[in-house]
Amino acid sequence: MGNKIEKNRLDQTVIDKLMEETGLEREVIIAWRKQFLMACPSGKMNRKNFYKFYRTLRVESDEKVKEIANFVFTAFDRDSNGKIDFNEFLCGYAITSLGTMRQKLDYVFALYDKDKNNSIDRKEMIRVISAMYDLLGKPKKDYPPERCVEDVFSLIDVNNDHTLTKDEFIDGVLKNPYLSDIISPFNE
Structure with a gap:
């Protein structure tokens, strides 16, 4: 003992x-x-x-x-x-x-990168955003997770390869701070 x-x-x-x-x-x-x-x-x-x-x-x-x-x-x-x-x-x-916004976004990236391949695809992001909508009681019909993900990718998928690297993700959200309200469960 x-x-x-x-x-x-x-x-x-x-x-x-x-x-x-x-x-x-x-x-x-x-x-x-x-x-x-x-x-x-x-x-x-x-x-x-x-x-x-x-x-x-x-x-x-x-x-x-x-x-x-x-x-x-x-x-x-x-x-x-x-x-x-x-x-x-x-x-x-x-x-x-x-943590700082950059530190939080590093964790958010890990949250989305379910298969841990150092990139996020649309499917991974849709799953997490759907879960966050459920957690927050946000109706999916107002801004469907699929549309949300399309909007996010159109803004921050710099090389248009349909995946987001950690740098694309973090830099993109830092340049578009309103995205953090949409995609991060760790906001105040």
Whole structure:
């Protein structure tokens, strides 16, 4: 039992690194760590555990949260091992909540790039935008996800190859800030 407590304790080096990467204070990191370990004592969350934890952070209905939680899990799982450790969670959370627009867009890109091939196609973007519409309770008939995606691609697919690289995506949204309201679930 003592070993488990020691195993789950953060040493000062890790805390210092997380403070640097997230901009969060030591006490905030420790508080998040406690909450994370209460939700997942092993220190690693699989998709199912993440959904349960993510659900506690959202007020929307289960069905609205489930699909977007799937996309967020994929974005937070930076090493693609099917589990999110505390560092991945906290860095993802801090960036998507407190980061610069460029940092947030980097995560949004990962959210859309479902197959992790370093580009986004229309199909990937339609799936995420549809899920966000559901999450936000936005009627799809007013501005269908397919039309939204066509508009986004016509503005930022610089080389017209029907895919968006990370640079095209981030630079395009930064040059057209109103797009971030349409395509990012991490806006204030």
